Amino acid sequence: MANIPQKVVHQYLRHDKKFPHVWCAGCSNGIVLGAIIRALASMNLNRDDVVMVSGIGCSSRMPVYIDLNTLHTLHGRAIAFATGVKLHKPHMKVIVITGDGDCTAIGGNHLIHAARRNIDLTVILVNNNIYGMTGGQCSPTTPHDAIATTAPYGNIEPDFNICNLALGAGASFVARTTAFHVIEMQNYFQSAMEHPGFSLIEVVSACPVIFGRLNKKGGAPQMMKEFRDNSIPITAVEKLPPEKVVGKIQRGILRQEIRPEYCNAYAELSARVQEKEGK
Amino acid sequence: MLKTKKSESTKAKTPKTEPKKENAKQESKIKELQTTRERKTVIMQGNEAVAYGALDAGVNFFAGYPITPSTEVAEILAAELPKRGGVFVQMEDEIASICAITGASLAGAKSLTATSGPGFSLMQEGIGFAKITETPCVVVNVQRLGPSTGMPTSPAQGDIMQAKWGSHGDSPSIVLYPDSVKEAYELTIRAVNLSEKYRTCVILLMDEVIGHMRESVRLPDMANVRVINRIKPTVPPHWYKHYDENQKYLSPLASYGEGYRFHVTGLTHDAHGFPTNKSSEGGEMMDRLRKKISYNIRDLVQIESHQMDDAKIAIFTAGITARAAKAAIAMARYEGIKVGLLRPLTIWPFPDDAVRKMLRNVDTVIVPELNQGQLIHEIRRLTKDKSDGDVIAIQRVNGQLITPNDILRKIKEAC
Numbered sequence: 001m002a003n004i005p006q007k008v009v010h011q012y013l014r015h016d017k018k019f020p021h022v023w024c025a026g027c028s029n030g031i032v033l034g035a036i037i038r039a040l041a042s043m044n045l046n047r048d049d050v051v052m053v054s055g056i057g058c059s060s061r062m063p064v065y066i067d068l069n070t071l072h073t074l075h076g077r078a079i080a081f082a083t084g085v086k087l088h089k090p091h092m093k094v095i096v097i098t099g100d101g102d103c104t105a106i107g108g109n110h111l112i113h114a115a116r117r118n119i120d121l122t123v124i125l126v127n128n129n130i131y132g133m134t135g136g137q138c139s140p141t142t143p144h145d146a147i148a149t150t151a152p153y154g155n156i157e158p159d160f161n162i163c164n165l166a167l168g169a170g171a172s173f174v175a176r177t178t179a180f181h182v183i184e185m186q187n188y189f190q191s192a193m194e195h196p197g198f199s200l201i202e203v204v205s206a207c208p209v210i211f212g213r214l215n216k217k218g219g220a221p222q223m224m225k226e227f228r229d230n231s232i233p234i235t236a237v238e239k240l241p242p243e244k245v246v247g248k249i250q251r252g253i254l255r256q257e258i259r260p261e262y263c264n265a266y267a268e269l270s271a272r273v274q275e276k277e278g279k
Numbered sequence: 280m281l282k283t284k285k286s287e288s289t290k291a292k293t294p295k296t297e298p299k300k301e302n303a304k305q306e307s308k309i310k311e312l313q314t315t316r317e318r319k320t321v322i323m324q325g326n327e328a329v330a331y332g333a334l335d336a337g338v339n340f341f342a343g344y345p346i347t348p349s350t351e352v353a354e355i356l357a358a359e360l361p362k363r364g365g366v367f368v369q370m371e372d373e374i375a376s377i378c379a380i381t382g383a384s385l386a387g388a389k390s391l392t393a394t395s396g397p398g399f400s401l402m403q404e405g406i407g408f409a410k411i412t413e414t415p416c417v418v419v420n421v422q423r424l425g426p427s428t429g430m431p432t433s434p435a436q437g438d439i440m441q442a443k444w445g446s447h448g449d450s451p452s453i454v455l456y457p458d459s460v461k462e463a464y465e466l467t468i469r470a471v472n473l474s475e476k477y478r479t480c481v482i483l484l485m486d487e488v489i490g491h492m493r494e495s496v497r498l499p500d501m502a503n504v505r506v507i508n509r510i511k512p513t514v515p516p517h518w519y520k521h522y523d524e525n526q527k528y529l530s531p532l533a534s535y536g537e538g539y540r541f542h543v544t545g546l547t548h549d550a551h552g553f554p555t556n557k558s559s560e561g562g563e564m565m566d567r568l569r570k571k572i573s574y575n576i577r578d579l580v581q582i583e584s585h586q587m588d589d590a591k592i593a594i595f596t597a598g599i600t601a602r603a604a605k606a607a608i609a610m611a612r613y614e615g616i617k618v619g620l621l622r623p624l625t626i627w628p629f630p631d632d633a634v635r636k637m638l639r640n641v642d643t644v645i646v647p648e649l650n651q652g653q654l655i656h657e658i659r660r661l662t663k664d665k666s667d668g669d670v671i672a673i674q675r676v677n678g679q680l681i682t683p684n685d686i687l688r689k690i691k692e693a694c
Contacts, residue, residue, distance in 0.1 A: 017551070048536060048537070064553060070540075070543070072545065072554075073545060074405065074545060080370065082382060083375070084378065087340070087379070088340055092386070113375075266368075
């Protein structure tokens with residue numbers, strides 16, 4: 001076997017099987033994968049008890065590279081598969097990797113209902129504002145007026161605010177960060193995995209090769225700089241005048257509250273019914 | 280070659296093997312529930328029989344969405360599964376249901392869902408995923424009439440071809456078809472068993488009238504129920520191949536959380552489960568899906584032969600229409616007409632050899648079905664030696680059943 005570099009990240013990768021990866025140069029997916037691994041490593045979880053489920057799309061190719069129990073499913077359905085895994089083995093930590101199209105277009109229904117149930121899944125939504133894998137079509141988070149191959153004259157639709165969608169559906173942990181803020185991202189991932197209930201972290205990410213090129217955003221470094229300069233922590237929002245908040249990416253934990261978790265509620269119901277039957 | 284439903288249930292020796300539970304107390308509780316359930320003769324409807332068949336087969340995970348005429352299956356399991364430590368979950372739609380049962384199965388559950396036409400259409404992509412990833416699960420489709428919403432409470436047999444070809448991409452199917460409440464119970468158990476053995480999504484097609492008809496049945500004692508569980512790997516994790524090239528393509532299946540850390544993908548994959556674009560590996564995977572079924576066809580096929588020994592006219596049909604055919608045969612035999620019935624319990628893979636052999640000595644085949652011609656094409660394919668006029672169709676798609684008299688009339692015309 002080849003000499004394995006002993007960085008934390010390398011210990012978690014399926015190094016001898018599935019590289020090189022499919023992502024373009026400058027893509028944020030690798031940064032997200034690294035942050036997930038460091039969060040997992042710092043939590044010291046037994047990786048036999050961690051499942052990573054994904055749908056279809058660029059970010060959804062992530063599970064194949066990481067040495068966990070991994071499940072690469074159908075377009076939009078990752079949360080539904082994850083619900084099955086989690087309900088049968090509630091002690092397992094279930095992470096869902098998904099994208100803006102996968103989770104809020106074709107899979108929007110599963111997202112809102114999983115949030116409503118408050119089932120203990122950690123959904124990491126990598127939002128690159130476009131369908132990258134199929135070559136740059138318009139997604140529910142493509143900004144108004146932005147160019148996509150299926151919106152060649154500019155997108156006339158308003159875009160989704162994913163975190164507000166999750167908040168509205170009842171998610172008990174919601175956070176937003178960007179691919180530039182790596183340490184923050186890692187901390188949010190860890191808090192979300194430790195959170196007993198449905199959690200969603202939106203990672204605003206860069207697709208320089210497709211979204212960036214179509215919309216003249218410059219290369220990956222320029223897009224990362226934009227994330228740095230054009231985002232503010234939500235704690236600062238109140239202190240700033242409204243004109244300085246408009247158009248900014250608001251980073252931070254938008255909600256973190258404890259409410260009854262679905263698997264626990266089911267276990268309680270089951271125990272109650274069995275007790276009644278036993279009498 | 281020919282097996283009847285009887286051979287399945289009388290063969291049974293092994294007492295019930297339980298689904299794995301962490302809690303030993305819970306386990307004994309389940310055993311108690313299952314063994315003490317009174318096995319006297321009861322009046323039961325087909326959907327109820329499916330639910331109890333599922334429980335007796337060890338199903339411990341159900342995800343579903345309400346739809347007529349299958350809803351009773353979900354309702355009964357919603358009441359029964361929590362008592363037995365299993366999971367019932369009502370999902371947001373049928374797509375989520377098939378996905379959830381597939382996910383649960385990969386985590387080690389025995390899982391099942393029940394639906395009808397519109398839901399069955401929605402599930403097709405998920406059924407394909409279960410097939411390509413060789414994940415055991417069962418889909419019960421209680422058929423209704425017509426495309427789209429159609430007639431939700433009327434019987435039809437229109438999904439016979441959909442059950443075979445519904446999911447894109449050319450993969451073989453295992454589809455079972457009961458003709459009575461008792462058989463709905465037995466074939467549900469068989470469907471679960473076959474799904475575990477062959478690691479695939481098995482479909483149970485039901486007629487609306489069987490789902491809702493109440494019949495007197497006596498379910499077998501648990502000791503006589505034969506339950507098959509998936510083969511577990513015995514190799515250490517680094518030797519494990521998720522799609523091992525075992526004999527007859529029946530390979531062991533690990534579950535999430537057992538230390539194997541395997542990868543599952545709906546992409547074309549190699550023996551380890553990792554995606555591949557190589558034509559050699561892709562071709563091998565497709566071959567494997569086909570051979571798994573075709574190499575084991577004798578185990579999969581079940582066909583009932585009723586008064587066929589001296590028959591000159593054969594009736595070929597499945598499900599509720601076969602009940603009418605049996606009544607018609609009794610009437611025709613009373614008048615001295617030599618007529619018999621061939622009824623497949625497994626409709627896919629199609630029992631080619633058995634049907635060809637049994638139709639060799641008959642002059643005429645009548646194929647009654649509640650659709651516009653599906654099984655009849657298989658019969659025409661297998662009876663090339665007969666002229667078109669010797670294969671007679673009776674087809675009805677108005678929500679009414681084909682009656683014994685309808686069939687008797689055709690029998691007399693064929694004489």
